[in-house]
Amino acid sequence: MIAFFRLLRIIIFAVLFYLLFRNLYKIFWKHKRPNSFTNQKNKTPQIKEEQMKKDPICGTYIPESQAIKYKHENEVLFFCSETCKEKFLKSEKK
Numbered sequence: 001m002i003a004f005f006r007l008l009r010i011i012i013f014a015v016l017f018y019l020l021f022r023n024l025y026k027i028f029w030k031h032k033r034p035n036s037f038t039n040q041k042n043k044t045p046q047i048k049e050e051q052m053k054k055d056p057i058c059g060t061y062i063p064e065s066q067a068i069k070y071k072h073e074n075e076v077l078f079f080c081s082e083t084c085k086e087k088f089l090k091s092e093k094k
Helices: 002-028 082-093
Strands: 052-054 061-063 068-072 075-079
Touching: 068 082, 075 082
Parallel strands: none
Antiparallel strands: 052 061, 068 075
């Protein structure tokens, strides 16, 4: 019976130590390392929605910010690479 109470005392001390450590961690360390990726109130990352544009030569869809833009007859065309843009310019010259 005495062994049972010793074991129970060890378990209680372990739980108390864990709770103390967890509270001290929240107070002293957690606020020192903010995560800049999730600084919003709801803790969700901000994802910028971006329009996808289709390359007229190869048909690849690319984000508008990464596309190579070319103005052709009052219309802006978007290309995935300089190679596709050059192919388009060569086909226009013919």
